[in-house]
Amino acid sequence: MARLFGTDGVRGLANKDLTAELALELSVGAAHVLGEAGAFDGGRPLALVGRDTRASGEFLEAAVVAGLASAGVDVVRVGVVPTPGLAFLVNDRNADLGVMLSASHNPMPDNGIKFFSRGGVKLDDFLEDAIEARLGEEWERPTGAGVGRVTDDLGAVESYVAHLVSSLGSEGSLDGLKxxxxxxxxxxxxxxxxxxxxxxxxxxxxxxTPDGENINENCGSTHMGDLQKRVVAEGADLGLAFDGDADRCLACDANGELIDGDQILAILALSLKEERKLHSDTVVATIMSNLGFINAMKAHDIRVDSTKVGDRYVLESMNANGFALGGEQSGHVIMSEFATTGDGVLTGLHLAARMKETGKSIAELGAVMHRLPQVLINVRDVDKLRAGIDPQIQSAVSAANQELGDQGRVVLRPSGTEPVVRVMVEASTEEHAQKVADELAAIVKERVSL
Structure with missing residues (x-):
C-alpha cells in the first residue's frame, strides 16, 4: 500500500481522496502521536489551524478542528494565511502543533494537510508514519472539561506581516521601486x-481577489504570462509571482523575462556571502538545479550541497549543518534566519532589497548565472526501481555524461508517486539536450516498460 504522506503532507482531490473523515482522523492521530512523543510542553496542548483560499478548505478546516478538539487539544483558527505564515505563528504563539490546509500550487479541486510541530517545523518521516498507523484505531475520548476549546484569532496574520517587514530592518527599504x-x-x-x-x-x-475557486487558475508562479505582460505594460522594475499558499516565488525583469528559482537563489547567496551570513559559504539546492547555477556558485567560491528533490530534503540539510540558505528551481527558497520553511513573500522582499542596495536591475543581478538549456522527459508506465539498477540504462547515462563533459549533465530520477522516470538533460544547446534526452528516454522505455 502506498504511503499516505508524500514529500509535503497528505494531498489529493478534496472530498474524494482527501475527505472530511480522513482529515478528522489525521488530526486525532497527530494529537496522539505528538503527545506521546513528548512534543507537547505540559498542560493543555494548543494547535493553530490555517488554510489557503480553496473552497474545500472550509469544510476540511471544520473537520480538522473537530478532530483536534475531540482529542483534548485547544484550537485557534487563524483563517486564510500563507503556509510559511502558519509556521511562523506556531513558533511566535508558542503553540504545540500547527495544521495547514493547502495543496500549494496544485489546481483548485485538490487540497492537502501538512502538520507543523513546536517551533514551526515540519514533521519527520517517522512521526508521519506513526500518525498514518493510528488511522482507524480505537482510543479513549475525553469528556466534559477535557475536550478542547475552539477560538478565532484572525488578527494573527498581522503579526506575520510585521515579521516579514521587520526582516528588512526599518520601514521604507523599498522606496522608489515599482x-x-x-x-x-x-x-x-x-x-x-x-x-x-x-x-x-x-x-x-x-x-x-480570491473567490474560493480561482486559486492558481492561469496565474501565479505556475502561469507567469499575465505577470510578464503587466510588468512591461506598467513600466515596473520587478514582477513577483507567488503560488496558492505563497511558499514559492518566481520573478520577471522589466522586459518580462523570467528570473527562475536558481537565479533567485544565486542572487541571495551572493548577498548573504557579502554580509558574511552565508554559513560555511554553502548554499543548499536539489539535484535538479541548473548546471549554470552550480557553475556560477563555483566561480564565486560558494559550495553547493545537492539534495534529493523536495524542500523537505533541502531543509534537512540546512538544519543538520546550520546552513543559512537553500531552495529549488521552482522558487521554493528557505532563509533560515527568518523562516523554517520556504516563504515566497519573504524571498521577494529580499530580492527587491538587493536591487535597492546595489542599484542594479533584477536582470543585471540574475545575469550572475548563465542558465543552460534543460530538457525534461517523463517516461511513463515503467518500473522506476529497476531503472536505477539496469546496466544498459546506467551505461547509457554514463556515456551521455561523458559526451556532454562540463557543458552539460544527465539526471535520471524516479517519481515519488507514479510509475514514472524523469529524464533531465542539460547541454550547451536546446537541440543537443533534446537529442540526448530522447535517446535516453527511449532506452528507459525499452528496458523497464511495465
Missing amino acids: IVLDCANGASSMTGPAAFETQGAEVIAIHN
Missing part, C-alpha cells in the same frame, strides 16, 4: 501587498 505582485488568488492576496507597501514599494497587485 513592483507587480501576482498573488495567485491565494493566501498572499492580503499579506503580499501589505508587506511590500509597508516597505515603501509602489505595488500593483494582480490576481488578488
Whole structure:
C-alpha cells in the first residue's frame, strides 16, 4: 500500500481522496502521536489551524478542528494565511502543533494537510508514519472539561506581516521601486501587498481577489504570462509571482523575462556571502538545479550541497549543518534566519532589497548565472526501481555524461508517486539536450516498460 504522506503532507482531490473523515482522523492521530512523543510542553496542548483560499478548505478546516478538539487539544483558527505564515505563528504563539490546509500550487479541486510541530517545523518521516498507523484505531475520548476549546484569532496574520517587514530592518527599504505582485488568488492576496507597501514599494497587485475557486487558475508562479505582460505594460522594475499558499516565488525583469528559482537563489547567496551570513559559504539546492547555477556558485567560491528533490530534503540539510540558505528551481527558497520553511513573500522582499542596495536591475543581478538549456522527459508506465539498477540504462547515462563533459549533465530520477522516470538533460544547446534526452528516454522505455 502506498504511503499516505508524500514529500509535503497528505494531498489529493478534496472530498474524494482527501475527505472530511480522513482529515478528522489525521488530526486525532497527530494529537496522539505528538503527545506521546513528548512534543507537547505540559498542560493543555494548543494547535493553530490555517488554510489557503480553496473552497474545500472550509469544510476540511471544520473537520480538522473537530478532530483536534475531540482529542483534548485547544484550537485557534487563524483563517486564510500563507503556509510559511502558519509556521511562523506556531513558533511566535508558542503553540504545540500547527495544521495547514493547502495543496500549494496544485489546481483548485485538490487540497492537502501538512502538520507543523513546536517551533514551526515540519514533521519527520517517522512521526508521519506513526500518525498514518493510528488511522482507524480505537482510543479513549475525553469528556466534559477535557475536550478542547475552539477560538478565532484572525488578527494573527498581522503579526506575520510585521515579521516579514521587520526582516528588512526599518520601514521604507523599498522606496522608489515599482513592483507587480501576482498573488495567485491565494493566501498572499492580503499579506503580499501589505508587506511590500509597508516597505515603501509602489505595488500593483494582480490576481488578488480570491473567490474560493480561482486559486492558481492561469496565474501565479505556475502561469507567469499575465505577470510578464503587466510588468512591461506598467513600466515596473520587478514582477513577483507567488503560488496558492505563497511558499514559492518566481520573478520577471522589466522586459518580462523570467528570473527562475536558481537565479533567485544565486542572487541571495551572493548577498548573504557579502554580509558574511552565508554559513560555511554553502548554499543548499536539489539535484535538479541548473548546471549554470552550480557553475556560477563555483566561480564565486560558494559550495553547493545537492539534495534529493523536495524542500523537505533541502531543509534537512540546512538544519543538520546550520546552513543559512537553500531552495529549488521552482522558487521554493528557505532563509533560515527568518523562516523554517520556504516563504515566497519573504524571498521577494529580499530580492527587491538587493536591487535597492546595489542599484542594479533584477536582470543585471540574475545575469550572475548563465542558465543552460534543460530538457525534461517523463517516461511513463515503467518500473522506476529497476531503472536505477539496469546496466544498459546506467551505461547509457554514463556515456551521455561523458559526451556532454562540463557543458552539460544527465539526471535520471524516479517519481515519488507514479510509475514514472524523469529524464533531465542539460547541454550547451536546446537541440543537443533534446537529442540526448530522447535517446535516453527511449532506452528507459525499452528496458523497464511495465
